[in-house]
Amino acid sequence: MSVVIKTSLKNEPVWEKGPGFQEGLRDLRSKLNANTFTAGVVAAIFGCTGPALIVMNAAQNGKLTDAQTISWLFSVYFFGGLISIILGFYYKMPINGAYSIPGAVMLASALPLFSFNEAVGAYFIAGVLVLLLGFSGLIGRVMRWIPLPIVMAMIAGAMFRFGLEIVTSAQKAPVIAGAALAAYFIGYRLNKKISPILWSLIVGVVAALLTGGFEFENIKIAWIMPRIFAPTFSMGAFFGIAIPLAVLVIGAENAQAYGVLTAQGYKAPINAMTVISGIGGIVTSFFGGHNANIAGPMTAICSSEEAGPDKSGRYAATIVNGILFGSFGLFASAAVPFVKALPSNLVSMLAGLAMIGVLISAFEQAFAARKFKFGAFFALIIAMSGLTLFKISAPFWSLVGGVLASLIMEPDDFER
Template sequence: MAGEEGGRPSHQGGLNVETARRQIIEPGPGIASGLRDLPGNLNLKTGSAGLVAAIFGCSGPALIVIGAADAGNLTDGQTVAWLLAIYGLGGLISFVLALHYKMPVTGAYSIPGAALIAGSLATFPFSEAVGAFIMAGVIVLFLGVTGLIGKVMRWLPMPIVMAMIAGALIRFGIGAVTAVSALPIVVGASVVAFFVSMRFVKAVPPVLSALVVGLIAAALTGSFGTSEAGISFVLPELTVPTFTLDAFFAIAVPLAILVVGAENAQATGVLLAEKYAPPVNAMTVISGVGGILAGFLGGHNANIAGPMTAICSSDQAGEKREGRYAATVVNGVLFAGFGIFAGVVVPLILMLPAPLIGAIAGLAMINVLIMAFQAAFTKADGYQIGAFVALVVSMSNITILGISAPFWALLFGAIVSMLVEKPVEIGRRSPAAG
């Protein structure tokens, strides 16, 4: 549960903020409390938001992982083990954090990390890549246990963080528009259903209306595809890791930076925009543990999901902020199930029209984007130039040294603010870590 005091995030259940700062792992209401209140928060809105987030995470991103596996000439068993690691552990992360903190902190894996690995597997044997996955998890775990990541997030000005979020997520809004031209009838019907439902059908979440109408339109127009995943139901095949210095610098370090500087930073910013007080250290620690465990199973990292946290924490998951964690629990169940039955489910999920999935994800992000832009460019908060730099760098989707745009957006935005804006204001404490 997250309260709101004067428009600022507050800890759940009136927890002492100073105590939270001194602890490596931020305190929360506890899993027992989350389970006790879960039935009362499971409803059509939380369920539909969790479903949409799961469909988003189990469709296009799964194809990226499968493509990376193909690039590395992995066996079907190794590919299924990879999917089991990242989806099974991603779902487990959702259970643990959502129930313990009663916040929609949603687990998944690094999608840019999968793309990075696809290129690396042309150079490195998969056993060395697996060793690098484990080392990346150790790096992330170190950042969380030492509290370094929490200190960085407290130091960063929030307008710069919010601008990074707006730039990183704006592609989903743009994708909803471009999807109309790719599949006019299906996506058009879905978009119309979303806004009509928002205006006239208060009992049904607009995103659920959009999904149902879109699926009906796809069925009527014959827009469902045929799966090309090519994975049969086989047992997972584990790979013995090999640890090398080359793989450490080429895979482990960039992957760790992606997890912390892109995925976790996005999720933190989204939760702040929704007036939660995200447990930054705990999110980093569990992402490190998830990375290590996923590595031993043959997967590249299980961590906090940026876009899916945005969907589960938005008002599409219900008006009551304190109940939206139920959407993450629903998503976690579906994610874990997808990992366990990956060989059967992947071909079915990939039959859904990609433009429809993109459009629904974009529609679910509308209010998140509005709040991010408002928080980034509120004149009273300052940092306008730094926030603008963070926005355009994040929107550019550039990759430098194998590290994706969100990390550079935060870095360049902070540097520009220190150079041209009031130095006394830079470093004003953010509420990110309580």
């Protein structure tokens, strides 16, 4: 199956051609192994723990009801998982779907200023804006123009905090996180065919059980069905939620995922990634969700070397992740209590270990070449700083600052 839709912008394809669903389905069985399965599970654990708590915190700040909160979680997880399955099978690439974590952080302060229905209307508009940008073909042209070292430096800076979690988690929880770290090193030396993350996960869970790290007493299960909400449109929500959210989806999540995939040698379908992120934003808005789009950190986990040496088979990790991620959304009302029971330091440790390969590759490609050194440096430090301007997070400003620095200090590199 091949789909190539052209835009009016010099025949730039909106939906880039991929191998197709038939080939993806046919090869899945041979590509599914211990490495891809483990990477998919680790990505799902990461996506269903800390980020879920961020959404629940934003909902609490906005004084949302339990029904509104559960519907929000259902939409971003179910449709985010569906994006993983669709793009994973069609492109046979580890392109993961989820939602904008910086967007959820931004909503923690924005939701109290508007009614819930006004927020729903703003989510809808943000999805439309992202979709239009995808159809224009501009995103693909812009991302291909930005020098690779600057993109890689942005990835290194944005993901560096995950690497730091290896140290901070071991310090905060020396028994649980320390056991997981020791298992990683031992597993790597004993058998390189099986991802050492698997041993970290198993040993970490056992250590948490033995030390009482799980807070089972807080688990209370009650089934709540997702609901559909009518949007209300206001200028305040347009400028306060819709515009920043659209920029975050493109400038933070999609840009990170594009850079990560490029670093691993994939030709990422950036226009299709943008289009499906826009569609995801429109669909989830009716369920009270702020967006379902491409996921930067989970794409990094599933596309890393921890998902196996066979790059053509890493999409299997994305399929595993998509199934688990979507299932979390379907059973959000029952799953959320279990998320709260997981030791946060164990989750942080696993995510940090999964990012090692991505970080090494990003640093190598950012600074190994002789070109764009100043641009890469400024992109790195801006991304690491966590800078937020006009409610737009650091990865976007990292790319802008990196390109400007290179244009000023090393313009000849663009000509070469």
